[in-house]
């Protein structure tokens with residue numbers, strides 16, 4: 001027998017150097033004992049020789065790539081398996097393509113498990129903020145299944161370039177100071193704070209994304225294996241959410257108040273802003289500004305200024321605090337559930353908004369919430385009614401209603417949720433992103449800030465992006481609240 005000695009957690013380069021030595025002495029796979037630092041073997045004490053093979057070995061690129069991943073697995077038998085495949089490749093150059101070969105099946109299973117663990121680490125690392133004399137630093141405790149800290153570190157550098165962070169795991173740690181990435185020894189859970197304010201954001205995000213009607217426990221556990229739960233603040237909610245799922249689904253069904261109006265089959269006519277005065281004439285005698293919100297709501301139901309009323313169940317006015325609230329939030333238009341219920345933001349996007357408001361420390365009962373367009377624009381798709389974005393002419397005409405609502409309500413600050421609301425409320429013609437993080441003005445001169453519409457978060461296909469964007473959304477809402485409070489104090 002011959003010993004192949006490796007460090008405690010070998011890299012691919014460590015294994016490759018040892019494997020080259022074994023090939024040099026033509027050691028057969030069954031003659032080698034692979035051992036890592038700290039392991040002892042009473043019968044084998046020989047040091048690993050430092051030799052070069054007489055004839056160059058056949059090592060295809062596909063093997064290097066596959067072995068580079070497989071060596072990160074925590075199965076101690078991986079070193080022997082990799083050498084066996086390398087040895088057999090010298091006799092059979094097409095071995096890697098043999099999907100039925102037992103060694104190849106095992107090799108790809110290791111690679112798959114490592115890739116899955118990497119993907120979960122990308123998604124499930126949760127940072128806690130630690131504020132020191134030199135500013136904030138973010139620290140996360142994570143327990144990967146395999147040795148993937150170095151392999152995944154670049155992902156976190158790209159994702160959190162502007163943050164100083166450390167990820168501590170039992171075997172290794174990664175540190176980014178804003179310029180340099182370094183690695184160190186592992187640590188313990190006690191190295192990382194147990195709780196911070198961001199944990200509430202995670203819980204709020206998870207609760208808002210949880211759809212009881214679509215709950216499949218087995219699929220959920222496959223996506224979020226229980227092994228990772230103990231280090232994710234939001235998972236504490238899962239048992240209760242599962243328990244209450246069927247009741248919540250029944251409540252959602254019972255809350256549906258009516259059936260949608262049937263489509264009239266009339267094509268939407270193109271509208272230009274110049275049509276505005278003519279189109280507003282038939283609004284139930286309210287071409288002049290309504291004197292009260294009650295007046296406005298009554299008149300709104302008879303608005304025929306654009307074709308959107310035809311296919312909608314009802315117009316949906318704004319609601320909330322009606323006299324000088326701190327904030328008025330303006331979305332795009334009612335969705336399917338809002339159209340049926342007659343209230344703004346009660347559907348899935350409303351759920352996300354509620355959670356974000358909660359995370360931002362804003363009580364929905366203390367603000368005003370409305371939309372830029374008052375009727376639900378949609379197109380049929382089977383039995384479903386799919387949201388359709390209102391065109392500029394429709395937004396311009398309906399702006400008469402939202403402008404009058406805001407004039408009557410007089411919020412300290414208006415928040416445009418999404419590009420349509422921003423277009424309706426302001427003369428800003430750049431991107432939504434360009435308008436974010438600053439206070440601009442509505443066309444009427446009121447302070448205005450902009451952020452995304454909550455439905456944008458629901459549409460993002462990537463879970464990581466959803467989480468990141470939810471945090472940005474919450475941060476925008478917090479900033480809007482602070483700006484409004486500053487204005488209130490200064491008044």
Ligand code: SF4
Nearest residue numbers: 303306308374375398
């Ligand atoms: S969408 Fe607005 S402008 Fe068009 S009919 Fe409805 S309330 Fe009137």
